[in-house]
Amino acid sequence: MKFLFKLTIILACLSLIIISCSDDPSSIGVDLIGSEYLVLNNFNTQDDSTTQTSYYYKNAGSLGLSSRIFIGKRGDLEASTLMRFDFIINDSLQDNFLDDSIKVNYAKIRLLPNYTYNDAAQSMDFTVHKISNYWTSSSYTIDSLSTLMYDNSDVISNRNFSDSLYTFNIDNNIVLSWIKSSIDTNLEKNYGVYFKPTAGSGKIVGFPAYTLYDTTYAQLTVVVEKPGFYIDTLSGFLVSDVSVISGNFPVLPDGEIAVQGGLAIESKLFFNIKNIPQNVIINNAQLILKQDTTNSVLSQSGAGSIRIFSVVDSTTDSVNTSNSILMTKQDDIFTGNITSLVNDWVNNKNNQGMILTTGTQTDNLEMIAIKGSNFADLKERPQIKVVYTSKK
């Protein structure tokens, strides 16, 4: 048996030596692969007489998820904002507020602008009105504005507006009523205020909206006094805000489509790519869009961005919001990697088109005009370039 073990060890060593002599895989025999052979293919909608359609439309979506609020006017575009502040009052002071032994000396709101649409040189002014009916930002849409009830009187004074800071005082009695409402919910309800741009405004200014992670949103500072005793400063905290953008549906030259933030102008684009066979590997797919710079209106600092969503149900144009693609821009050409979309269209036979929006639809107002599927110059129309691998 010892002989056997020795022999086995020798054979094992010999085997290792022989196996270690193996070369790396080479191309020898590749001509014999037959149907397993892979072929790299190119598909271009401009070369393959692919039919395409596109149109643009207005989508009335919820506005409350924006990270920015807007106030102002630019052309036929008007942005107004609703805000509501609340207070937490120390128990020892509550009775003093309720019996009016504490008065409000003044209340100041601070807004920090971070966006301008689109001419910074223009002026912007607004009035602020007390709201008298309930609203909530989470479900607020463009159509909700027609049901809003508010007082006509402007409740702010001491306007001090610059490019970097907007401050103004708000009526002391309104603020006092908010404080009392926070103490006793049976008193007059606090529905907040409505910021309405004046007719002479020539631009729209954006400000940070309320978020949990930032403190640059609107701040309300209230100076109160108990005569003969003390003067103190309170902070109201923003609990809700939402902007509403109204304006006319943009009219563009024939063959063009558009996307616009705020107004929620979107475009739908569909390519018939039946010429790409099923069961292929989509290695790369690029969507190329050409911008009409003349008819586009961008923000003061923005270059404009476009986001692509895949349509999952063309009857309702519902999209897969978890898988959007942000296009990059160079000169007047937008390019987006839509490999995953084309893979789904081809291999799952689920081509229901795509929806184009601005990059951040509720956070900007820019309008990007795009040469569409019916644009006169075929080479300027939307284009898809696909590189795919198929079996021989």
Add this chain to the structure above:
Amino acid sequence: MIMKFKYIIFFITLFSAFVFSQSSSTYTRYGIGDMNYTYSARSLSLGKTGVGMLNSNFVESLNPASWADIKLTRFEFSLVLNGVRLSDKSDSRFYTDAEFKGFTFAFPISEKYGIGFAAGLIPYSRISYEIKETGTSVLADSGEYSLNYKGSGGLSKLFMGASYRTPFDWIIGASAEYYFGRRKYISTINFSNTTYNSGEYELDYRSTGFGTTVGIISQNFSDLLNSETISNLRLGVSINIISNLSTDSSLTINPTTSADTVVNGNSDMKIPYRLITGVTLQLSNKFTINLDYIFQPWSNYSFNGIKSANLGDVSRIGLGFEYFPKTEISSSKWEQIIWRAGLSYETTQYVINGEDIKQYSVFGGFSIPLGASNTFDVGLQYSLRGTTDSNLVKENFYKINVGLSFGELWFLRNQY
């Protein structure tokens, strides 16, 4: 016997660790790959011949009738080291791998009636290739890419059967067989440009089904020749028939972002019968000569009812010699070594670009006795297959088959 089992486990465990690399014969892309006519080192060194041989010390899988002379309970198993030098008109590469060739178990039931039982697990076919190709695409900006093609798997056979000696010394044998196996073909593309999705096609077949091998070995015809030199002359025939194998197939496309099985199905795979005929004679009780002919009409192979244009009929002729110098117990171990050699010529089942792929082989080997009825067996093969003409591949095969054959006296009847 426990020691022997321990040794077998040690041997298999040690060598199984080597079964990791991939040898490369693109011809195995077609049909179910290369055929394994035999599994043992002894059969290999005899040129894969011996359909007419009766074996008392070896378990042969070519013909179930050959188990009639089994005297002891036997265990056999073997492993193969494969080497192949592939050449086309511009390049030449060497590849190696190791392969477990299976094991068999046999024991006698009745010496008088030649009833021997055998069972085992052995490979029926094998697919093994890997090819890599690089290129630069003229399409867009995809840059350099590589293509990788890999095939692996094959069919295995689990069998059990018995032999029986008829009154006129004609021996018949049959085995019931279960066939199973997986064949996988993977084609992969990888890009150096990371914005391009790599991906692969994985074509997977899982086959199962039943079959049988029926064999016969004739009576000894040496008396008819009135020759003192020729002591044993027998004819042997065996036929292997396999039912249509039920085959589950799936095609999976694996882009880098997701994997998706796009096609699933079940189809029948028809494996053609295999007929082996041969003659065996013994000279001076020291030399054994085998001459076998194998025919298997692979042109009848079909998958899902579709025949393959790249498969033709196998026609193989093999010649084997065995030299058994001394059998006396007093002989030394080295004097008892059994020497073997063989030759074969084969028109393989592969027909590529209209050309039949032919294979020429020489074999050699020996068995070193390890005690009274145990042997350590070594088989060697060198083969030349194919050509570099017509964009084909020439393959120089080297095989080293090592095996062990253990014999024990089991199943003793209590006399009292």
